[in-house]
Amino acid sequence: MKISLSDTVTISSSVVFRDLSGETVLLNLDSGIYYGLDEVGTRIWHLLAEALPLATVCSTIQQEYAVEPDVIERDVLQLVGDLCDQRLVTRASQLSVAAPES
Amino acid sequence: MSRSLARTSRAETAVELLRRRELVTVLDVLAGHEIRPVLLKGAPLAYTLYPTPSSRPHDDVDLMIRRSDVERVANALSARGYIAPTYCGGELLFCQTQLSRRDEFGVSHDLDLHWKVSTQSVFADLLTYDELDQDSEPVPALGPHARAAGRIHALIVACAHPVMHHRNVERLIWTHDVHLLASRLTADEFRQFALLAQARRVGAICARQLALARARFGTQLPIEATAQLATFGLEPSTAYLSTGRRWHNELVSSLRGLPDWGSRMRLLREIFLPSSRYMYAAYGIEPDDWGRASLPGLYVHRTVRGAWRLVLAKK
Numbered sequence: 001m002k003i004s005l006s007d008t009v010t011i012s013s014s015v016v017f018r019d020l021s022g023e024t025v026l027l028n029l030d031s032g033i034y035y036g037l038d039e040v041g042t043r044i045w046h047l048l049a050e051a052l053p054l055a056t057v058c059s060t061i062q063q064e065y066a067v068e069p070d071v072i073e074r075d076v077l078q079l080v081g082d083l084c085d086q087r088l089v090t091r092a093s094q095l096s097v098a099a100p101e102s
Numbered sequence: 103m104s105r106s107l108a109r110t111s112r113a114e115t116a117v118e119l120l121r122r123r124e125l126v127t128v129l130d131v132l133a134g135h136e137i138r139p140v141l142l143k144g145a146p147l148a149y150t151l152y153p154t155p156s157s158r159p160h161d162d163v164d165l166m167i168r169r170s171d172v173e174r175v176a177n178a179l180s181a182r183g184y185i186a187p188t189y190c191g192g193e194l195l196f197c198q199t200q201l202s203r204r205d206e207f208g209v210s211h212d213l214d215l216h217w218k219v220s221t222q223s224v225f226a227d228l229l230t231y232d233e234l235d236q237d238s239e240p241v242p243a244l245g246p247h248a249r250a251a252g253r254i255h256a257l258i259v260a261c262a263h264p265v266m267h268h269r270n271v272e273r274l275i276w277t278h279d280v281h282l283l284a285s286r287l288t289a290d291e292f293r294q295f296a297l298l299a300q301a302r303r304v305g306a307i308c309a310r311q312l313a314l315a316r317a318r319f320g321t322q323l324p325i326e327a328t329a330q331l332a333t334f335g336l337e338p339s340t341a342y343l344s345t346g347r348r349w350h351n352e353l354v355s356s357l358r359g360l361p362d363w364g365s366r367m368r369l370l371r372e373i374f375l376p377s378s379r380y381m382y383a384a385y386g387i388e389p390d391d392w393g394r395a396s397l398p399g400l401y402v403h404r405t406v407r408g409a410w411r412l413v414l415a416k417k
């Protein structure tokens with residue numbers, strides 16, 4: 001299922017991670033495969049660890065980095081999609097979105 | 103170059119994450135058997151002194167335990183796949199044993215179980231398990247059961263380690279440990295450290311390691327306590343500060359450090375007549391009739407080979 005901004009993700013229980021001079025190393029204990037996140041990826045990872053909705057993650061990143069919102073949304077969704085594919089995070093829930101008024 | 107270093111750094115961090123997880127589990131298992139090891143040297147220092155644990159590499163984990171707990175530790179960890187290599191043996195020769203396992207990712211986990219802080223008799227009773235246990239400090243990063251040598255004891259061990267186990271070779275990583283450990287002591291703790299070093303007769307060794315730390319890293323040391331360290335009299339351990347020491351020098355020092363002739367004879371027997379189990383493994387021979395018949399010849403061969411290496415200065 002495609003990830004959307006209304007989703008929240010949780011870090012998989014089989015993942016351990018450590019900050020490393022601005023980067024983060026993620027290790028999937030199930031597969032033994034490790035991954036590196038750069039500075040921005042590390043910031044996003046820490047926001048994900050707080051179980052914030054992806055929309056909030058995007059708005060926080062936008063406040064911290066002077067980048068167009070659509071670029072941030074695209075990059076965050078792509079990163080989270082990759083993290084899901086690698087089973088480093090799992091889609092936890094979808095925020096209830098108010099139905100448009102008729 | 104920088105990319106390669108970054109890759110190596112990530113890989114080492116991943117290995118460290120696995121080793122940390124394993125150590126936390128091991129300490130949990132031991133706590134379940136009411137065994138309370140005290141962590142020494144690299145592993146606890148990595149998690150208490152360094153910004154990232156992988157920046158203080160260490161191959162094995164040193165655990166100080168009671169002599170009477172050795173078998174219990176081995177039994178408790180055997181279910182987790184830990185085994186003792188064949189070369190371990192000798193009550194006086196090693197004063198320690200090793201347990202190892204390789205995990206599902208191929209990473210090896212080696213535990214050095216010490217019941218004395220050193221294999222060298224001169225240093226063996228530098229700090230006992232009870233002393234280390236009493237002043238131990240928690241290491242929360244390694245789980246609820248992790249305890250490491252206290253601040254003063256850790257500095258004593260860090261100062262003595264290169265001298266008692268590595269023939270006084272200087273390695274920057276060990277000097278940096280000394281720098282970080284010394285830097286976190288208060289003036290009062292440093293006075294206690296100097297008094298303890300004096301009482302345990304390793305004052306000159308500690309003075310030497312602290313001088314190195316100051317020269318390499320500019321370690322700030324309390325003048326009074328440093329002066330006190332420098333005024334110690336002749337200590338048996340100062341022999342270990344000589345350069346170019348070799349195997350036989352260590353042996354003579356160890357023999358001198360033992361309290362009686364019975365112990366000295368036992369040490370010599372452990373060196374020159376190791377267990378038959380060790381000999382079979384070392385020579386790759388099965389312990390069958392032929393192996394047993396070969397044993398005397400193997401002992402002679404081993405002794406002659408060792409003597410020859412000594413003559414060639416390869417030992």
